[in-house]
Amino acid sequence: MPAGETVLISGINGFVATDIALAFLKAGYHVRGTVRSQAKADAWLALPAFKEYAESGQVKIVLVKDITVEDAFVGAPLEGVDYFVHTIAQLPDWRPGVKQNYETDILLPNINGTLNALKCAAKYPQCKKVLNLGSIAGAVDFSVPKHDQPISGRSWNPRDYEYGKNAPHPLLAYTTSKKLADEAAWKYMDEVKPHFAHINMLPCFIYGPAHGHDPFGVHNASQQWLAGPLFRKDWNFKTASGGPVVVDLRDLCTAFVKAAERDEANGHRFALGPSNTTIFPSDYVALYAKAFPDRVEKLPAVPNDLENAPVFVIDSSETERLLDMKFRPAEETILDTARWLIESGAEKEWEQLQTVY
Template sequence: MPTTNSNNKGTVLLTGLNGYIAGVTAEAFLKAGYSVRGTVRSASSAKTLLDALSHYGNLSIVEIPDITKPGAFDEAVKGVSYIAHLASPVSFSFDDPQGVINTAKTGALRVLESAHKHQLSHPGSITSLVFMSSIAAVRSPNNSSPEFTHTYTEKDWNTTSETTVQEKGSAAGFEVYQASKTAAEKAVWDFRTQNNPSFSISSINPVFVTGPPAILPHSPDKIPQTAQPIYAVAAGHPLSKASVGSIVPGLIDAYVDVRDVARAVVWGVEHPKESDGERYILSAWYAPPQSVADILRKEFPEKMEQIEEGNPGKGYDSDYGWKSRKVGIDGTKVVKATGVEYIPWEKTVVDTVRFLEPLV
């Protein structure tokens, strides 16, 4: 049975518990002294995570097979003080565009509806809700021509993916995911405007999330998609095939550590006045596969023959920043708000490889 924190700060409802980011976020909340109530479609899918994290504190699960069902979260929100909504379809390819968009958008609304309804009957019970959005809701993918120059901030919105998906259907590929995140976040802000809930609402918009997961995957194919590029380089795959851009053309090798994302979510629920109504882009580094190879060949000399050398030091700035790029992503707002810098890229890479070493 899970143990209870002696300094319990209240209960957080964390949706989509068995996801990559959610697992690390649950661990962060538990370590910070919160109880966590995680939602999953099937209890069996979270057993391994539950076993791995329960010793940190009070971790429980609630089955919600269909997050789009009216009242789906009515019972789950009872007794919680904070909500972190992370449940959403995630993939680099979808074959049911409208189903994906509907699940992401309606799932977010169902959480908000249940929280708002409970808050009306139990004033002051819920203080904050953090919504996990994405850089996909910020950056329009068609703005990737060589002539395009722009630094994205929280003021930007993806203005094209929803239309593209309507026109192309499943042929839109990764834009289905981008459209779903955009539609869901817009729905969240529309709900806030229309209903004026008494709890704070903020969104987290990370770029590609990488870093050590909460538990070791059973096999390489179970490694989270956005953490696979680091694994691929360490495992000796060609650098030309280890970039997210090689999987989906036009994507940028922009990364943030999953532990930074988890920390930002915790900060969001802890600071309702500061975070209410705010979006926070989490973008730490521009780091193509060459940077990963350079770090690993230095840190693990015994693996040098396995890791492709490529062109050391080429294709990225020495500080893994955006100075030499025409398109940049500004992730400084969250640093200014929290007062904490991002985890260094070298640490992210090394920690990830060490954690995944049994699979390399």
């Protein structure tokens, strides 16, 4: 049990960050989180899962309005912090008709936000590690329809800055930005050699019972790839096909706590998810039909000519070895999450959505 150690989590009200915070709190750490406004702080602290921790003072919130501003985390955020978990990333906006400047709206915020976290941590000798929530996109090129070799923490997405600026799709601008931020972080560590260790987590598509503001994925969170085929008979698998490798949110949180506590994790990039698994939302329908026979008539049809891409598998054996953990099989994650969604009343939320994904 940590003896009064403190973890700073940037963007603590995010989908993934919320459950990372809960994992550290349950492990006995003090948690400090950043959000952009007092209204967001109040709303997050009022979440049922955090009520007792907020009342005891084990979790506290500080305001950081812009993470790309120099010294954004200096002062109240990092003072007395032992571990810094940086989770914030600028997501693309792929709504029809929305135009974005990929360089200024996606690439630069993600690169500079990551670098700023490291630069701020370097000013605090007590900070032992900076753990970054990256993405498997830092290791794999999502524009390639099929990969011959497994993707691991040692793999790199080959796309460069120029490609990201002019990417053919906002998703590819985002995936490139995650690679560039990852690359910039390691370059900083190599050149500056700060006192702390750096670790980058590379999760695949994230599912699992969640405790945040949007647990049902109705606002473009990762859960939509799982909830959509479960609750929407009109789900369009050709425009919302999801990804080939999933990671359980519970396993992801375990990985963060273990990476903070284990010296073996220092200086590594970790692929998060079960090895040698390929599964898409179109595959979930058969799982749902078998597990929930009373829902068969509510499930969407899978087009006969559907071709899911990109296709790749990961090799997370090094992650499991160095973090002393085992990832749940994808089918277990999918069905556990689906069961939780049903029992939590997510169907009513999804029935009210007007958007056909």
